[in-house]
Amino acid sequence: MNLKRTFGAILTVLGIIGLIYAGIGIVNRSNGATTLIVIGVIAVMFFFTGISLIRTTSDAA
Numbered sequence: 001m002n003l004k005r006t007f008g009a010i011l012t013v014l015g016i017i018g019l020i021y022a023g024i025g026i027v028n029r030s031n032g033a034t035t036l037i038v039i040g041v042i043a044v045m046f047f048f049t050g051i052s053l054i055r056t057t058s059d060a061a
Helices: 003-028 033-056
Strands: none
Touching (some): 003 033
16 A cells, blocks of 8 residues: 555544534533644644545556
């Protein structure tokens, strides 16, 4: 398995987890707004970077 694809999958999963955490925090109003914004932005960056790595990496053996 390609290392870039594996890293892309890990980044995508971390992004999804971060987005879910930020969403739950917003709904529950449990954390400060600044913290949730930072977590949300980082999660979005992880998610789209991971998707980009998965999509652009070729399967050449």
